[in-house]
Amino acid sequence: MNSTTVLHKQILSGLLCLLAMLVSASIWISPAFALDYNRENLLGRDFSGQVLTDASFTKANLRNSNLSHSDLTGVSFFAANLESANLEGANLTNATLDAARIIKTNLTNAVLTGAFAANAKFDGAIIDGADFSDVLLRQDEQDNLCKIAQGTNPTTGKETRETLMCK
Structure with a gap:
């Protein structure tokens, strides 16, 4: 050589x-980005604009948290506390919201297509322009949401009342 x-x-x-x-x-x-936030205290946390697809927030406390304009596709919020959280413009397609506290939560222009929200509580939620297409809701919650439903979702072009199948 x-x-x-x-x-x-x-x-x-x-x-x-x-x-x-x-x-x-x-x-x-x-850094390791944990997608498991189960049972965590996340009061007032800022998750705005993040991609959190398939993350799990089961039984997490997200009161006053900001999840606006986040991709929350397939996320589990089972029995989570979302009281006074900001979910404006969030994509909640196929999310699990069963038994979640969605009280006084801002869902303005959110997309909830195909979400599972049986036993979720929406008392005082802001749903202007939200898309509830194919969302599984209890009949009494659906009736209550129909009383306040208004607007058209800017992403899907669907009227909130129509997606809730209001009479």
């Missing part, structure tokens, strides 16, 4: 070693 070939092999070996060190360092340095 000539000296140029040996030098190239040493440079290549050094670069591969450096690359391996950088990769292993990034594994240790990179």
